[in-house]
């Protein structure tokens with residue numbers, strides 16, 4: 001997304017000279033936003049019309065008017081906000097713990113090729129287990145409260161971060177490391193000044209995937225057993241055939257994921273300023 | 286002229302790499318000496334082992350046999366004491382120009398303020414003042430090489446190992462940087478070993494040219510270059526220049542005259 005957006009601002013500056021390439025009036029940030037909102041509005045309008053005309057079952061699918069009414073009600077009662085906060089907290093906490101520990105462990109494997117080779121099959125084996133399948137035991141071990149959801153989110157995110165960090169550390173430019181060694185740097189200096197910085201883009205790239213996994217962990221944990229959170233709300237509502245509440249929960253999760261994605265985007269841009277100078281321009285074909 | 290003192294002696298160095306079809310003998314019994322404040326160019330066919338020699342001197346590779354003697358003492362390698370400029374400029378993309386220049390001093394633990402002051406001096410001298418906070422990607426090839434050269438010089442190394450530092454640059458930039466290098470070497474009293482494919486560059490810059498044979502590398506011949514010129518450009522106008530050039534071409538089996 002950042003690519004497209006900074007691409008436009010760059011093109012705007014050179015617009016007069018670049019005019020041989022035709023751009024429609026909608027191809028601006030505002031124009032696209034209008035189109036996107038329009039698409040959403042049309043989608044809901046068709047849905048609502050379908051329900052009224054009797055083509056779509058409000059009982060099985062819910063209806064936009066019902067969803068908005070439920071949304072309004074849940075916001076007023078404060079339930080939606082508190083459930084959202086709870087899920088968000090679990091997801092972010094799991095994401096942070098999982099990413100930090102996974103990345104640190106992955107990076108540390110750079111230090112010893114022997115240890116890395118030793119643990120590699122175990123990592124592959126653990127990674128090949130669908131972590132969601134762990135959910136029932138995680139709840140058994142950590143109870144029905146916050147900790148089990150965080151633990152589930154950690155189990156989903158840590159290995160992704162670990163594998164990405166380890167791979168990036170292995171791929172770090174050998175020549176840069178050699179150069180440092182010729183300067184008399186020791187292994188720690190090579191690690192901190194050459195290896196770690198060159199792994200940062202890959203590690204930060206996993207944030208995007210992992211923030212989603214954090215939400216998955218939190219919600220699945222809540223499905224299994226909990227008294228709070230969006231997962232709990234969705235689970236409860238669907239067992240009562242309250243489809244409108246289910247949709248409210250789903251759309252709220254969507255909004256959370258959406259916002260988190262852009263937060264990561266900002267983190268990425270501010271923490272890797274040296275990448276911006278070059279990668280923000282998508283090649284125009 | 287004071288008598289020449291030997292600074293570095295490389296003796297009977299051998300090195301082979303394990304290849305697909307058995308071991309590849311890259312260096313076999315290679316010996317040469319470098320004098321104090323020498324400027325030696327090493328030329329030889331591609332893949333003959335020039336970079337390998339540098340890697341051994343810099344302590345990045347261990348030789349299979351042979352000795353390195355530095356100022357009368359036998360040593361393992363010159364790790365930490367050489368300024369090694371590799372075939373690529375190898376600037377750290379996440380570091381600014383200033384950050385790149387400071388890399389060596391940081392690893393050495395020099396006081397940050399002192400180091401920055403020194404760096405600013407160098408940057409100014411090399412025409413890079415004002416680019417302290419630029420990232421390498423935004424610089425031209427010639428500027429990048431200058432940054433790499435400063436990064437090498439600022440460490441005040443005993444010997445500069447320059448592995449085809451200018452090979453990726455256009456001719457004008459190369460001529461300019463050759464001048465910059467020659468001046469810097471004079472100002473800071475450095476010993477230089479330069480690997481190059483460019484015979485022209487070798488003659489214009491060095492006091493001596495070592496010609497290597499193909500794999501396994503051996504010293505074929507060493508030419509003293511007796512050109513008293515102040516800059517690499519005037520050196521190219523010297524009467525003796527073309528003679529040296531032709532001799533070295535012949536040495537490398539490059540045909541200089543077309544035979545019909």
Ligand SMILES: Nc1ncnc2c1ncn2[C@@H]1O[C@H](COP(=O)(O)OP(=O)(O)OP(=O)(O)O)[C@@H](O)[C@H]1O
Nearest residue numbers: 302303304309311330331332333334335336337338
């Ligand atoms: N780490 C390595 N493992 C295996 N073979 C190697 C290794 N490093 C170098 N070689 C081989 O040793 C030979 C000499 O390599 P080297 O890089 O020293 O050549 P060079 O003289 O610097 O060549 P060029 O002028 O093209 O840079 C080459 O044939 C190369 O394939």
Ligand SMILES: [Mg+2]
Nearest residue numbers: 335336372448
């Ligand atoms: Mg080489």
